[in-house]
Amino acid sequence: MKHRERDIVPYSFLSSSTSYEEANYVVVGVPYDSTSSWGVGARFGPLSIIEASGYLDPFDLELNCIPLEAGIYTMPEISTLELTPESMVKLVEGIVTEIKEDGKVPILLGGEHTISLGGISALKDEMDALIILDAHADFYDSYGGRKISHATVSKRASEIIRQVIIYGVRTLGWEEKHEINNTKNVKIIKRIENNILRVLDSIEGKKVYLSVDIDVLDPPQVPCVSTPEPGGLTYAELIELMRNIMRKTEVIGMDFVEFSPCPGIRSDAYLVAKLVYKAIGYHISYLRKDELGCHPDR
Ligand SMILES: [Mn+2]
Incomplete structure (x- = not known):
């Protein structure tokens, strides 16, 4: 029986065999893309990311530790495709609430950006900023x-969260501009502005939910996203930013959305998987310092 178990490819981030009870991090794939307006296919994101994660080295060269040892559990993929956006958000909210109550850090893999509303709703009372x-x-x-859609996520979030910070924006609809002007608790930081670190200083020590839309990266870094937009971050810039977010704030939940794998390209999914693993590694480095001896060289 042993060899047969070994032959099975698990639906598990980094092929982790940690149980739910032992885990500190819980990965939840939400394969939903029903409101996507241009490229559909984000529904294939979670499976693709998890498959690629099996090829990551568990040892993190930068952090000099094995973040996997902090305990990562992956929930079986949830069935969402037939759901309305509202009921998908409710379902995700229920799952994230349970993970929170069990004292673990939820990590959602999209799916379109709308799934974030499930995680944000579940953690809204705990978080100081999004x-x-x-x-x-x-x-x-x-x-x-639609009131609940990939293009209304931040607006809906701003209605339930005290402070919303959006970084990397490099295109804006005219109606959006008006909405933003009329909303007091949202701060938009354009890609070209370089004051994100100062903004992070202003929320130092605060509890934060981090939502990463993969299209914040430049299209050549990850061509396969639902709505590509030129002029974005490099992978190196993004992980440095994530490191600073983990260093300054206490991240209580996160998601990685809008990755929409293209057939035949593997580097994309691998990049996203690595991004998720780096986020876990930085989280451990700054918040669970002594457990695994992880520490960034800088
Ligand atoms: Mn986007």
Whole structure:
């Protein structure tokens, strides 16, 4: 029986065999893309990221430790495709609430950006601020007749979260601009502005939910996203930013959304998997310092 177990490829981030009870981090794939307006296919994101994660080295060269040893558990993929955006958000909210109550850090893998609303709703009472890294503001009040959509996520979040910070924005709809001007608790930091570190200083020590839209990266870094936008971050810039977010704030939940794998390209999914693993590594380095001896060289 042993060899047969070994032959099975698990649906598990980094092929981790840690049980839910032992885990500090819980990965939840949410394969939902029903409101995507241009490229559909984000539904294939979670499976693709998890498959690619099996090829990552568990040892992190930069941190000089094995973040996997902190305990990562992956939930079986949830069934969402037939759901309305509202009921998908409710379902995700319920799952993240349970993970939170069990004292673990939830990590959602999208799926389109709408899934974030599930995680944000579940953690809204605990978080002081929401940080969104995104090429888009997602600040329409309604989009395509929908109140809950990938293009309204930040606007909906701003209605339930005290402080919303969006970094990386490099395109904006006229209606969005008006919505933002009329919303006091949102701060948009354009890609070209370089004051994100100062903004992080202002929320030092605060509890934060981090939502990473993969399209914050430049299209050549990850061509396969639902809505590519030129002029974005490099992978190196993004992990440095994530490191600073983990260093300054206490991240209580995160998600990685809008990755929409292209057939035949593997480097994309691998990059996203590595990004997720780096986020876990930095989280351990700054918040669970003594457990595994992880520490960034800088
Ligand atoms: Mn986006």
